[in-house]
Amino acid sequence: xxxxxxxxxxxxxxxxxxATLALDQVVTCNCSICRRQxxxxxxxxxxxxxxxxxxxxxxxxxxxxxNIHHEFCKxxxxxxxxxxxxxxxxxxxxxxxxxxxxxDIDSLSPQKFDGASL
Ligand SMILES: [Zn+2]
Numbered sequence: 001x002x003x004x005x006x007x008x009x010x011x012x013x014x015x016x017x018x019a020t021l022a023l024d025q026v027v028t029c030n031c032s033i034c035r036r037q038x039x040x041x042x043x044x045x046x047x048x049x050x051x052x053x054x055x056x057x058x059x060x061x062x063x064x065x066x067n068i069h070h071e072f073c074k075x076x077x078x079x080x081x082x083x084x085x086x087x088x089x090x091x092x093x094x095x096x097x098x099x100x101x102x103x104d105i106d107s108l109s110p111q112k113f114d115g116a117s118l
Pocket of ligand 1: 010011012013014015073074075076077078
């Protein structure tokens, strides 16, 4: 599967974005936040992510080592992406692919990521 540009949003539509990523390397994670939120995550560089609207409507939640900014919509509470720094020091976005339009979630084969052991 090659990279493609997807449109995504929170539930109420206050937050909209575009992200370019490949959906053949998505993960589910068993860490304390992912298991509660049920996210399926795809990763891309910040360069391939554009926030179209809603910057003022995002709230930033951090916990643990505070490496990751879990940004969610203040109105509907949906977390459509988060921001962090990858192992190579490059700023990354983790996209909740459940928030992308025109993606058949059931066609994806998420790898299990053991975030709980980190
Ligand atoms: Zn919203």
